[in-house]
Amino acid sequence: MKKVLEGSQAVAEAVRLAKVQVISAYPITPQTHIVEILSDYVATGRMNAKYLRVESEHSCMAALIGAQSAGVRTFTATCSQGLALMHELLHWAAGARLPIVMGEVNRALAPGWNIWCDQTDSLAQRDTGWMQLYCEDSQEVLDATILAYRLAERVNLPTMVVLDAFYLSHTYEPVDVPEQEEVDRFLPPYKPAFTLDPGHPYSLSPLVTPNAYMEMRHDIALAMEDALAIFDEVEGEFARIMGRRYGAVEEIDTDDADVIFVTSGAVTSTVRLVLEELRSRGEKVGALKIKLFRPFPTEAVRRALSKGRKAVVVDRNYSFGASGIFAQEVRAALCNAPGHPPVFGYIAGLGGRDITTQMLSHIYFEVKESEAPLRESVWVGRQEVNRAT
Amino acid sequence: MLEIRFHGRGGQGTVVATILLSKAFFQAGWEVQSFPFFGVERRGAPVEAYLRLDRKKILARTNVTAPDHVVAQDRTLIQNIDVTRGMKPGGWVLLNSPSLPEDLSPYRGMKLASVDASRIALRHLLGSRTHPIVNTAMIGAFARMLAMPPLEAVCGAIREEALSDPEANIAAARDAYNEVILHGAIS
Numbered sequence: 001m002k003k004v005l006e007g008s009q010a011v012a013e014a015v016r017l018a019k020v021q022v023i024s025a026y027p028i029t030p031q032t033h034i035v036e037i038l039s040d041y042v043a044t045g046r047m048n049a050k051y052l053r054v055e056s057e058h059s060c061m062a063a064l065i066g067a068q069s070a071g072v073r074t075f076t077a078t079c080s081q082g083l084a085l086m087h088e089l090l091h092w093a094a095g096a097r098l099p100i101v102m103g104e105v106n107r108a109l110a111p112g113w114n115i116w117c118d119q120t121d122s123l124a125q126r127d128t129g130w131m132q133l134y135c136e137d138s139q140e141v142l143d144a145t146i147l148a149y150r151l152a153e154r155v156n157l158p159t160m161v162v163l164d165a166f167y168l169s170h171t172y173e174p175v176d177v178p179e180q181e182e183v184d185r186f187l188p189p190y191k192p193a194f195t196l197d198p199g200h201p202y203s204l205s206p207l208v209t210p211n212a213y214m215e216m217r218h219d220i221a222l223a224m225e226d227a228l229a230i231f232d233e234v235e236g237e238f239a240r241i242m243g244r245r246y247g248a249v250e251e252i253d254t255d256d257a258d259v260i261f262v263t264s265g266a267v268t269s270t271v272r273l274v275l276e277e278l279r280s281r282g283e284k285v286g287a288l289k290i291k292l293f294r295p296f297p298t299e300a301v302r303r304a305l306s307k308g309r310k311a312v313v314v315d316r317n318y319s320f321g322a323s324g325i326f327a328q329e330v331r332a333a334l335c336n337a338p339g340h341p342p343v344f345g346y347i348a349g350l351g352g353r354d355i356t357t358q359m360l361s362h363i364y365f366e367v368k369e370s371e372a373p374l375r376e377s378v379w380v381g382r383q384e385v386n387r388a389t
Numbered sequence: 390m391l392e393i394r395f396h397g398r399g400g401q402g403t404v405v406a407t408i409l410l411s412k413a414f415f416q417a418g419w420e421v422q423s424f425p426f427f428g429v430e431r432r433g434a435p436v437e438a439y440l441r442l443d444r445k446k447i448l449a450r451t452n453v454t455a456p457d458h459v460v461a462q463d464r465t466l467i468q469n470i471d472v473t474r475g476m477k478p479g480g481w482v483l484l485n486s487p488s489l490p491e492d493l494s495p496y497r498g499m500k501l502a503s504v505d506a507s508r509i510a511l512r513h514l515l516g517s518r519t520h521p522i523v524n525t526a527m528i529g530a531f532a533r534m535l536a537m538p539p540l541e542a543v544c545g546a547i548r549e550e551a552l553s554d555p556e557a558n559i560a561a562a563r564d565a566y567n568e569v570i571l572h573g574a575i576s
Contacts, residue, residue, distance in 0.1 A: 270450045
């Protein structure tokens with residue numbers, strides 16, 4: 001049934017419907033609504049789960065690693081500094097092959113202290129071995145959270161469902177909430193590949209010497225590769241029951257496009273609006289939405305972008321000393337494809353600055369009129385200020 | 390698409406006002422989107438919240454900078470904040486005020502409506518004398534001003550949102566619906 005829900009409520013509804021058994025979280029704006037709702041569900045018996053209050057995000061992930069190792073489905077949500085504090089144990093969760101699912105609200109890192117939207121927090125975790133799904137609207141947030149359990153439990157790797165601070169986490173809009181019976185058909189009870197069992201004691205994650213470590217890493221690499229096909233398979237099963245499908249990437253008006261935007265998160269939605277307007281004026285412009293960031297859908301990105309003459313990546317994040325992070329990934333995906341289009345990189349909306357339709361139109365016309373990028377990254381909507389030295 | 394910007398102060402229920410209206414408009418068959426823009430999350434600090442309405446799926450995920458209509462939940466705000474900033478000409482401005490402001494020049498080209506939402510809120514024991522909770526009165530007045538959403542959808546949304554005293558809030562919305570003064574175009 002369609003209801004007007006906040007993005008945070010969409011996450012919480014999905015966690016309830018997924019029958020998660022252990023939740024642990026440390027509250028941090030703008031993730032708070034997610035965990036407030038879940039703690040209320042547990043306290044009032046709407047969810048049959050254990051809610052573990054912890055003293056930090058580091059302890060939170062440690063608790064979930066323990067719980068998931070004991071064979072139960074788990075969830076947490078965090079953002080920004082909280083995710084950064086979890087960093088050590090994010091590697092552990094992936095290395096231990098535990099399908100933990102996290103709701104990650106994209107918030108800027110401090111200083112300057114800033115609670116608003118910015119993707120650098122989740123993208124800084126790209127090498128931890130977590131799968132990452134970036135969402136465009138609250139429906140996708142709900143669907144991706146349910147799907148994340150099926151995907152994670154098939155691949156035996158943890159998964160982050162990523163949503164923009166405020167533009168998704170605090171936005172109310174109509175969301176179709178599936179019936180429990182539909183979710184049960186899609187997502188069977190968790191059957192762990194291995195479980196700690198006091199009846200048959202053994203040790204998990206012991207010292208691994210150079211003669212075995214590399215094989216363990218290679219196995220994770222293969223699992224990530226397999227995850228691309230498994231993602232499609234699981235989305236197909238989801239679509240058969242729920243009637244909705246998103247794709248690891250989505251091509252929007254790319255077939256005859258000269259310029260193709262590359263976007264992730266809620267900005268994709270605004271770009272759709274800009275495309276409608278530009279297309280009505282005869283501009284040959286399209287977009288490629290990247291939902292699945294890890295594993296990176298290299299082939300699909302190459303295929304889509306080779307249709308255009310120029311690609312332009314809008315990054316709401318930045319890797320100091322390099323460029324926008326999605327732009328890096330797109331360049332890496334294209335570099336071995338003969339005759340690939342040039343990749344223009346734009347940095348916009350850091351720390352919650354609004355990415356407006358005017359800004360996106362401006363980017364389009366600037367790219368249309370340029371033969372090749374002059375710089376790796378162009379920062380848009382930036383004021384001139386004195387440099388700190 | 391219609392875009393409405395709400396101005397208020399932290400603690401007045403400004404964000405909840407847009408949530409209630411989004412639910413009421415959704416019940417009435419609209420596509421809706423509402424979200425807050427927080428500066429500092431403190432009682433008394435200026436807050437903005439936005440409401441978008443359309444007949445098709447709403448794609449814009451940006452702040453509202455050129456609203457069709459504006460609601461100001463606190464009379465003291467209009468001394469410090471240009472609530473009509475970026476407004477499209479001809480739109481409604483709804484003020485929580487017992488009377489018309491003395492200086493009407495900021496509202497030239499707009500339509501003005503006023504309602505004494507603070508008094509209505511106190512009548513129904515919503516909030517305190519220094520901090521009346523005016524949001525449900527304001528959305529009642531809003532429903533009359535735009536002739537939508539239907540008052541019954543507003544009341545339904547108040548019930549659905551499980552506010553602490555739904556009947557008092559519904560009574561405040563009904564009173565404001567009846568008592569709002571539509572001054573109309575300011576020239």
